[in-house]
Amino acid sequence: MTTTPAAAPNTEPRPTYHADGTPLSVQLFTVEGSGYGPYVGLPLRDLWTPYTAHLFTRATAELIVRDMHGDDCGVTAEFAEDGTLTFTWTAAHDGDGGTIAARPDADGRYLIGGLWSWDEWGDHVPHTAGQAAFAQGAAEYQADGSGALPEPLDTLYRQGRREAQTLAGERRTNRTP
Structure with a gap:
């Protein structure tokens, strides 16, 4: 089994802009072939593959872990007291087995990917x-369409907006009710 030891929190800054100066945009992900999520993620490049790692908040990382543990996929994960998220997988998952640690960046975001195939979350996903x-709500994080949906859907819409705003680094309190 390959082991990557946990280390101090990741203070290496992650980019928030593409090389041309445009801000990174949130996207919605699911595990390919599942109805999990939607996971609000921040791709670090314009073009990504199903195994590319993306940034996720702690709340979304916890949702990913919960979904993994509810599925017998051969991958488990656990948060350490210092915030490090360690993924462990069996040889049945990839032929080798191993562990890898994801440490939160300076904004508390986790770089997660490479252990399963990501797919864009959309109408083709059962939900x-x-x-x-x-x-x-996550897709409309820069606009406010809240109030247009009946409760409890409006609450979920607002939660999606807040999650996307947090991930994208938008901290303006007047943006989210």
Whole structure:
């Protein structure tokens, strides 16, 4: 089993802009072939593959871990007291087995990927009305469409907006009700 030891929190800054100066944009992900998520992620490059790692907040990382543990996928994960998220997988998962540690960056975001195939979350993914409302809020994080949906969907919409705003680094309190 390959082991990557946990280390001090990752203070290496992650980019928030593309090389041409445009800000990175949030996207919605799921594990390929599943109805998990939507996971609000921040790709670090314009073109990504299903195994590319993306940035996620602690709240989304916890959701990913919960979904993994509910599925017998051969991968487990655990948060350490220092915030490090350690993924462990069996040889049945990839032929080798191993561990890898994801440490939060200076903004508390985790770089996660490479252990399963990501897919864009969308209409082709089986989902509930609640997942759709959350996804809509995340997709509209720079505009406010709240109040247009009945409760409890409006609450999920606002949660999606807040998650995307947090991930993107938008800290203006007047942006989210």
